[in-house]
Amino acid sequence: MSEPSLPSDLDDLVVRMSGVGVRRSGNDLLADLDWSVELDERWVVLGPNGAGKTTLLRLAAAELHPTAGTVDLLGDRIGRVNIFDLRPRIGFTSAAIAQRIPGDELVEDVVVSAGYAVMGRWREAYDNLDLNRAAELLGTLGIAHMAKRTFGTLSEGERKRVLIARSLMTDPELLLLDEPAAGLDLGGREDLVARLSDLAMDPDAPAMVLVTHHVEEIPPGFTHALLLRDGHAVVGGLMDDVITSENLSKTFDQDLVLQRSGERFFARRR
Numbered sequence: 001m002s003e004p005s006l007p008s009d010l011d012d013l014v015v016r017m018s019g020v021g022v023r024r025s026g027n028d029l030l031a032d033l034d035w036s037v038e039l040d041e042r043w044v045v046l047g048p049n050g051a052g053k054t055t056l057l058r059l060a061a062a063e064l065h066p067t068a069g070t071v072d073l074l075g076d077r078i079g080r081v082n083i084f085d086l087r088p089r090i091g092f093t094s095a096a097i098a099q100r101i102p103g104d105e106l107v108e109d110v111v112v113s114a115g116y117a118v119m120g121r122w123r124e125a126y127d128n129l130d131l132n133r134a135a136e137l138l139g140t141l142g143i144a145h146m147a148k149r150t151f152g153t154l155s156e157g158e159r160k161r162v163l164i165a166r167s168l169m170t171d172p173e174l175l176l177l178d179e180p181a182a183g184l185d186l187g188g189r190e191d192l193v194a195r196l197s198d199l200a201m202d203p204d205a206p207a208m209v210l211v212t213h214h215v216e217e218i219p220p221g222f223t224h225a226l227l228l229r230d231g232h233a234v235v236g237g238l239m240d241d242v243i244t245s246e247n248l249s250k251t252f253d254q255d256l257v258l259q260r261s262g263e264r265f266f267a268r269r270r
């Protein structure tokens with residue numbers, strides 16, 4: 001008998017994880033996780049090193065199967081859907097993806113090739129529509145003038161922006177960003193936070209999930225937060241309810257005090 005499809009009230013759910021666990025070599029990387037993301041939500045996932053953030057993102061990117069529980073992405077259940085049909089509908093940036101891009105690749109090729117799910121040049125197959133879209137995205141990220149540079153000659157911050165443009169190339173319904181501000185200097189971080197904030201506030205932008213270690217990197221416009229520790233959710237929900245001194249202290253196992261300035265957060269040890 002075929003499995004029933006998702007009820008219609010779940011249509012707006014871009015991600016739905018129920019009772020999810022990921023186990024490797026006898027360790028629980030994630031356990032008992034219930035989490036969902038709606039179309040118009042922008043989530044930050046925060047937690048210390050080893051908390052399971054990247055594992056969670058890889059589940060949401062259809063790169064991993066759960067060991068326990070169920071993962072539904074864009075209305076399809078992982079394990080029942082062809083992940084190669086699903087992946088172009090999900091934009092994903094991470095350090096691991098950046099490492100796979102050859103240094104001599106032209107910036108515009110890095111972006112446009114996302115539409116063909118390849119790394120490397122494939123120029124003969126690109127059409128003008130794709131090249132125009134890549135140029136437009138590079139413009140949105142403020143790096144249109146770097147289209148003809150090679151990826152290897154860019155600064156860390158410029159590379160992060162190219163990767164975000166690449167992850168938007170297929171017009172995804174879900175955008176996953178794994179520590180996009182890691183390794184950036186203060187100016188680079190602030191610039192990226194501002195660009196992500198613009199994207200978060202754009203009603204046409206996809207649902208977004210941003211993984212970070214730092215509350216300072218939460219872009220204004222992000223609506224929800226999930227705090228992870230040792231593979232478990234400490235708390236998840238609306239940003240203002242979740243990002244508190246108490247919850248951060250529990251998550252990072254330190255006595256932390258949170259400060260707010262406008263729409264930005266800052267944290268330090270008490």
Ligand SMILES: Nc1ncnc2c1ncn2[C@@H]1O[C@H](COP(=O)(O)OP(=O)(O)OP(=O)(O)O)[C@@H](O)[C@H]1O
Pocket residue numbers: 024025027029047048049050051052053054055056213
């Ligand atoms: N294949 C594996 N076998 C055993 N343990 C693993 C495996 N892959 C990851 N882990 C462990 O699972 C835990 C969660 O890893 P994950 O990369 O999801 O954490 P993270 O929150 O993203 O960490 P970080 O902030 O340091 O990037 C880590 O302790 C990691 O060492």
